[in-house]
Amino acid sequence: MKEKHKHIKEPLVKLSRRADLDRKHSWSYRALAILAALVVDGIIIMLVVHMNPFDIYSTMFMGAFGTTRKIWVTLKELSLLLLISIALTPAYRMKFWNLGGEGQVLMGAWATAFCMIYLGDKLPSGLLLLVMFVAAIVVGGIWAFIPAVFKAKWGTNETLFTLMMNYVAIQMVAYFIIKWEMPKGSGHVGIINQATQAGWLPYLGSNSYALVVGFVVIVTIGMHVYLKYSKHGYEISVVGESQRTATYVGISVDKVIIRTLILSGGICGFAGWLIVSGSDHTITTTLAGGMGFTGIMVSWLAQFNVIVMILCSLLIVFMGQGASEIATSFGLNEAFGDILTGIIIFFIIGVEFFINYKLHFRKSSGKEEA
C-alpha cells in the first residue's frame, strides 16, 4: 500500500485555467473548430452515404440561400429563433432557468388565435392587430409571472415549474384546437380568417416576411441596449451574480425576478403573436416547434450576448434548412442531416473548453524512472 505513495505518477494531462485569451485567438480557435467539424462531417458523408462532401455542403447552402424565397424563409426562421432566444436571455442572465419558453410562446399564440377567431369580424384590422399584440404579450407574461412569484416568495425550483407550465399550455391549446377545429372532425384549426385575412400581419411588397424580420431587429437592438445600458439591465446582472450583493446595495431581489420574468414571458408571447399573425395563420400544439428549447441552447452558446446570438441562431437555422434540403435532393434520411448538424454543434461547444482551459501533457517518462 505504501509503495504507491513513493512513486506518485504525474497524471497524463493536467488542466489549468487560461488567463484571458485575446479575442483574435479565441475566434480563430472557433473557426478552426468549424473547419474540423466540416472535415469530420466530410469523412462521415464519404463513409456512410458514399457521396462527395462538397456536393452535400453546396446543396445545404443552396437550401438555405438558393432563391429569394428560400432566403426569406431562412430569415424568418432565424428571426423567430433569435426572438425566443432573446426573450429567454434576461432570465438567464439573472440565473433564473426559464425552461418554459415553449409554453410561453404557445400561450401568446393561443391569445392571438383567440382574438382572431372571436374578434376577427368585430374590430377594424389595425385595432384588431393591436389587441392581439397586447393580449399575446400579457398572456405570455402571465405564464412566466406564475413561476416567478413562486420562486421569489417561496423559493420553489424554477426549472421544474417552468417546464411543467409547458405541458399545461400544450393541454390547454389542445383543448381549444378541438373547440375551434375547422372543418369539424379534422382535428385541425385550419387557416384562420382565410377569406378576410383579418388579424394577418400585412406583407410588405413581395418580401413576405419583412415585417416579422423588422420587428425582431427592433427587439434585438432594444434588448441589447436594455441589458447593457439600462438600470434594470444592471440590476439583472447584479442579481444573477450574487443575490447577497444585490441585497447589500438595496436591490429588491424579488422585484427584479418578477419584473424580469414578465419581460421574458412577454417577449415569448410576442413571438407567439408573430408566428400566428405573421407566418402560420393557424395554431397547433407544436407551433413553437421546439424553439423554446433550441432558444436555450442559442442563448447559452452566445453566453447571453445578444449580438453573438444572431450568429448562433443563423448557424442553427442554416443547418436546419440545409438538412431538409439534402434530404429532399439526395433522397437521404432527414436524420442524416441532423447527424451532420449535431457534429458541428458538438465541435462549436467543445472548443469553448479549449478556450477556457489549457492542457499540459506529461513530459517524457524518463523523469519518473529516475
Next chain:
Amino acid sequence: MSSPENREVAISLRNVTKTFGSIKANNNVSMDIYKGEILSLLGENGSGKTTLMNMLAGIYAPDGGQIFVNGEEAVIRSPQDAFDYQIGMIHQHFKLVDVFSAAENIILGMQGKLKLDKKAILKDIQETVDRYGFEIDLNKKIYEMSVSEKQTVEIIKVLYRGAQILILDEPTAVLTPQETEKLFFVLRAMKDHGRTIVIITHKLQEVLELSDRVAVLRKGEYIGEIETKEATESSLTEMMVGKKVELNIDRTDPVDVKDLVRVEHLTCLNKYGIKALDDVTFTIRAGEILGIAGIAGAGQKELLEAIAGLQKAEPGSSIMYRAIDNNDEIQLLGKDVNDIKNLGISLAFVPEDRLGMGLVGNMGMVGNMLLRSYNEGRGIFTREKEPRQLAEEIKDRLEVSTPNIYTPVRKLSGGNVQKVLVGREISLAPRVLMTAYAVRGLDINTSYTIYNILSEEKQKGVGVVYVGEDLDVLVELCDRILVLCEGKVSGIVDARTTTKEELGVMMTKYSGDHIAKINVAKLLENDEDEEAENEREA
C-alpha cells in the same frame, strides 16, 4: 518539555510550509502527534490551524517540508491517501448527502461488493456505534438530523473506515453545552480505545477540560506545546496572542467627538432562531474608531448588518442615528438599505465577504463603482462617465494593480479587491464607516494603507467601526474597543489603556457559564447513563 518515555509518535511534521499567494498560512511548522492522546491545536482565527490539519487530511499539499506517519515519510495528496494512512478529518462544514440515511452516508465511497448487503453493513456499523457509546439512529435521513447528529455521523464515518487518527475542526462551534459534553464523552471513549485525537479550537476552557496536550500556532508559526495539566488559562492566552508587537499606527487623539449612532438593547436572531445578539447597547461616535473584538461568530456580522439595514431585530431593540447638523434623531431599525439612503444618511459598509457581498466578482471596477450609484440620476439608463472617473481615481489613489478598470475584480489579488471595495465605500463621503475584517488576508503594506484610510476618515469626523481579529491592531488603531462574547457585550474599554490579555479574558467571559452548564449537564447525564445501564443489565 519532558515527555513520558512510553510515548510513541503517530505523526511528525517537519518544517511544513504552505502559502496562499503572498500569505504564509504555515511557516516551517514542526510538531509531533503522539499515539493515543487528545491533542488540542490552539490558535486565534487565521493562525493556520485548519490549513495545517488540512495537509494531513489530503485537502492541501504542503509547499515545503515533510510529513511522517509512523516514522515513514508520507505523501498525502487526497483524502483517499489520508485514509490509507488511517487519518480522518471531521470538517466544520459537513460533507453529507442530505437525502441519504446515516448508514448510507457512512459507506458512501467505500469499496465493496457489487451487491449491498444492508443488513450486514448496518450490523457492522452498529458495532462501531456501540463500542464508543454514540447515540444515533442509523436509518435516519440526514435532512431530518440536528447539527449534532450530523457531526456524529461524520465521526462514525471516519471511525468506520478505520481511522486511527481523528482530526476535528472546531467541533464544538455548532453544539449546545449538552451536546458538547456528549461529544467529549465519545472522544474520551475513543482515546480509551487507543485512537489519537486532534481537536482544532480556540476555546480555552475546552482545551483545559478535554485534552492531554496543547500545541499553539500563531500567525502561521508554531509557538510551542505544553502539557494540559501544566497549563492555565492565562499561560495559554499568552502563547496564543503573543507578546506586544510594535505596530506604529499613527493614532491621533479624537477631536470634536459627538454621539452618532446609539444602539440600545439590540437583540437579533440568526437563521436558526438562536440569539446572535443579546441586548447589545453601545454608541458609535463621530471622530472615533470603535473597535469590535470577539471570537468568530460572536455576533459581529449581525451587529453591522443590523445597523446597515440588512438584519431584522427583535422588539425592544433600537438604533438611533443622530444627524450632526440639527441633532434630529432617526430610528434606523425597520428601514432597509434604500430607506436609509433616501433619508440622506450616508452609511458605508465594508462586509467580510468581499466578493460575495461587497462586490460583483465578474464585473470590472467600473461596474462595481456603479453598485452604489447606478440608481442615481433621471432616466432609465445608467451613467457611464462618473463610475469610470471614480474607478480611475481609486485606481490611482490607492494604487490598485489591475490590467485595466474593466478587468473582472475576481481576477485581482485579495489586497486589490479590498482596495476597490474600501475605495468605493469612502467615496460615498460616509458619516458612518463600518468595516468587517478589513485586513484579513492582506499583506502588511496593504493593511497599513487600510489603517491609514480609516484614520483619515476618523479625522474627517466619520464614525468608524472596525471589526477585527488581530488584537495587536485593535489596541493600536482604535480609540475604544467593544468586546462581544456569544452575542453579549462583555465590556467597552479604552484602547489606550487596555491590554490584549484583558481583551482575551473578556472575549471568553460568558463561556465561563457555558462550562458551568456543561458540568451540571454532565452530572445529570451520568445519572441517566447509570440508570440506562442498570436497565440494560436487568
